[in-house]
Amino acid sequence: MSHSALDSGPAAAGSAAAVSPEPGQPKAETTPPVRKRRRSFLPYGLILPAAILELLIHIGPMLLGIWIAFISLTQLNLTNWLNAPFVGLQNFINGLNPESTIGQAFFSTVGRTLGYTILVVGFSWVLGMAGAVFLSSNFRGRALLRTFFLVPYALPAYVGTIAWAFMFNQRDGAVNQILVDTLHLFGDERPFWLLGENSFGAMVIVNVWQLWPFAFLMLMAALQNVPTDVYEAAAIDGTTLWQQFRRITLPMVRPANGVLLMVMSLWTFNQFNVPFVLFGATSPKEATLISPLIYQNSFGSWNFGLGGAMSVLLLIALFIASAFYIRMVLPKGADND
Amino acid sequence: MIETRNFRILRNVVLTILSLWVAVPLFVVVSTSLKPLKDVSGLFQWIPREITASPYVDIWTTVPLAKYFQNSLIITVCATACSVTVAVLAAYAIARLQFKGKRAFSLTVLSTQMFPGILFLLPLYLIFTQIRNMTGLQLQGSYLGLIITYMTFTLPFAIWMLSGYFASIPKELEEASMIDGTGRMGALFRVILPVAKPGIIAVAVYSFISAWGEVLFASVLTNESTKTLSLGLKAYASESDVFWNQLMAASVVVSLPVLIGFILVQKHLVAGLSSGAVK
Numbered sequence: 001m002s003h004s005a006l007d008s009g010p011a012a013a014g015s016a017a018a019v020s021p022e023p024g025q026p027k028a029e030t031t032p033p034v035r036k037r038r039r040s041f042l043p044y045g046l047i048l049p050a051a052i053l054e055l056l057i058h059i060g061p062m063l064l065g066i067w068i069a070f071i072s073l074t075q076l077n078l079t080n081w082l083n084a085p086f087v088g089l090q091n092f093i094n095g096l097n098p099e100s101t102i103g104q105a106f107f108s109t110v111g112r113t114l115g116y117t118i119l120v121v122g123f124s125w126v127l128g129m130a131g132a133v134f135l136s137s138n139f140r141g142r143a144l145l146r147t148f149f150l151v152p153y154a155l156p157a158y159v160g161t162i163a164w165a166f167m168f169n170q171r172d173g174a175v176n177q178i179l180v181d182t183l184h185l186f187g188d189e190r191p192f193w194l195l196g197e198n199s200f201g202a203m204v205i206v207n208v209w210q211l212w213p214f215a216f217l218m219l220m221a222a223l224q225n226v227p228t229d230v231y232e233a234a235a236i237d238g239t240t241l242w243q244q245f246r247r248i249t250l251p252m253v254r255p256a257n258g259v260l261l262m263v264m265s266l267w268t269f270n271q272f273n274v275p276f277v278l279f280g281a282t283s284p285k286e287a288t289l290i291s292p293l294i295y296q297n298s299f300g301s302w303n304f305g306l307g308g309a310m311s312v313l314l315l316i317a318l319f320i321a322s323a324f325y326i327r328m329v330l331p332k333g334a335d336n337d
Numbered sequence: 338m339i340e341t342r343n344f345r346i347l348r349n350v351v352l353t354i355l356s357l358w359v360a361v362p363l364f365v366v367v368s369t370s371l372k373p374l375k376d377v378s379g380l381f382q383w384i385p386r387e388i389t390a391s392p393y394v395d396i397w398t399t400v401p402l403a404k405y406f407q408n409s410l411i412i413t414v415c416a417t418a419c420s421v422t423v424a425v426l427a428a429y430a431i432a433r434l435q436f437k438g439k440r441a442f443s444l445t446v447l448s449t450q451m452f453p454g455i456l457f458l459l460p461l462y463l464i465f466t467q468i469r470n471m472t473g474l475q476l477q478g479s480y481l482g483l484i485i486t487y488m489t490f491t492l493p494f495a496i497w498m499l500s501g502y503f504a505s506i507p508k509e510l511e512e513a514s515m516i517d518g519t520g521r522m523g524a525l526f527r528v529i530l531p532v533a534k535p536g537i538i539a540v541a542v543y544s545f546i547s548a549w550g551e552v553l554f555a556s557v558l559t560n561e562s563t564k565t566l567s568l569g570l571k572a573y574a575s576e577s578d579v580f581w582n583q584l585m586a587a588s589v590v591v592s593l594p595v596l597i598g599f600i601l602v603q604k605h606l607v608a609g610l611s612s613g614a615v616k
Binding site for chain 2: 042044046047050053062064079082130134135148149150154155156157158162163172181217235241263270276281291294298299311314321322325329
């Protein structure tokens with residue numbers, strides 16, 4: 001990575017701010033008066049195509065998705081869904097009733113997805129941090145290693161998952177070859193990794209493998225802004241490596257951390273690709289996450305109303321999460337104005 | 338950190354572990370892709386007993402891989418091109434112009450990029466069904482339908498990343514151009530676009546990569562003739578047999594285009610991702 005490419009952002013914004021302390025004002029002075037009238041509709045012309053597309057692909061479908069939650073939509077009336085009967089909160093009652101099997105499955109899935117998110121994001125952050133700390137020092141082969149660490153992130157998600165599915169194969173996979181044949185860990189038993197209780201752990205491993213390079217990338221970028229003389233001063237004071245990490249490195253990456261953890265959590269919480277490729281359309285019940293559960297309800301048992309109700313609950317949760325995210329991200333964006 | 342001897346030892350240990358962690362699955366893919374089928378089932382061997390290129394030849398006939406490749410390419414390129422074109426205009430407005438509703442628009446773009454595909458899949462599926470009922474236009478299983486759905490994730494990302502890039506370009510460049518009489522649009526096309534070219538290419542490559550790896554929409558909205566690579570690879574596994582060596586060879590072939598693209602634009606991508614425009 002070039003320092004200059006990274007530094008140009010804040011530096012450029014700074015110099016622009018110095019010339020135009022009040023956004024918008026100097027523009028009016030430097031632009032000929034003729035432009036004034038044009039400026040009023042130009043922005044709308046520019047965002048029009050994007051606004052139309054946003055309406056068509058996001059806003060419209062989201063509103064329809066909310067509507068679906070309140071109708072009884074099944075395989076029978078799927079092609080004629082405009083006339084599907086309105087059932088009020090019935091889908092929510094079915095989906096959320098802790099007495100019913102559907103409700104129990106829903107609540108345990110939410111809990112499992114939260115646990116999954118914490119594990120995947122936690123491990124990814126630790127690995128990413130380790131990679132970032134040790135690659136921010138200069139040594140031969142550093143650039144090569146950095147690119148190499150990013151490979152799992154750049155691969156199509158299903159390719160990485162297929163590779164792991166092969167390795168987790170019970171009969172002839174590499175994982176059992178190491179654990180059973182080389183280390184003799186399970187006696188003569190060759191455990192299944194993609195069925196039953198082990199499937200959850202297998203899914204965590206696959207997702208961490210794919211996600212940790214993102215944490216690595218962002219943390220490395222954050223660490224590049226730490227001046228080396230801070231560490232030099234700390235070393236003269238006789239601090240240990242661990243103290244340097246605790247007292248200098250961790251506080252320095254704190255601003256980047258907020259956004260990084262939030263984004264990784266959202267991606268992981270919504271994960272669909274990994275279970276779908278690893279297990280097929282129906283995950284083992286010990287490893288079902290929320291997105292695959294909605295998928296199974298909708299396209300497996302063709303109960304769109306129920307899937308819709310679960311989607312609405314997910315939507316509400318994500319709105320709350322994204323409000324936090326936006327509060328963290330947007331102040332930065334506002335500086336650029 | 339300061340490079341004491343302890344630091345260097347620790348560094349070598351940690352980086353070795355991380356390298357192995359990344360390398361082992363990649364090694365398994367490549368080595369399996371070079372084995373004959375008889376050596377793939379049964380106990381896993383790290384070093385192939387016999388190396389053969391035949392999986393790389395057979396992948397094209399076992400499964401219509403070329404067709405899937407073509408489908409993925411058309412859908413991915415179109416979704417990327419549309420997103421980037423639309424996003425350049427919108428991102429410029431966000432980065433440079435003041436207008437009413439700007440905050441609402443940016444917030445919408447920012448929040449929709451965080452919602453999972455599953456939230457849009459059901460409604461889009463129903464909308465496509467309704468369009469077919471009303472007009473006979475078959476969007477489900479068509480390129481157009483998939484391109485539209487892929488834009489649900491490529492577009493917000495492209496707008497957000499590009500507005501970050503544009504904001505980091507000094508305003509003086511455009512002001513100089515506008516004093517020369519080019520107007521705002523002239524400044525955008527003659528000054529901003531050439532300067533932001535590396536960023537635009539990086540965003541395009543990143544959109545391409547994410548669309549190339551898409552599984553969810555493809556699993557519901559494709560049919561036999563529009564199936565993409567993400568689903569097509571499943572065909573190497575039949576009820577009775579999995580052609581693991583061919584599956585791994587196909588994985589290598591499918592990964593190479595995006596991997597090369599990623600490595601080429603890596604520097605700009607990293608700069609863009611880390612300068613605040615996060616996704």
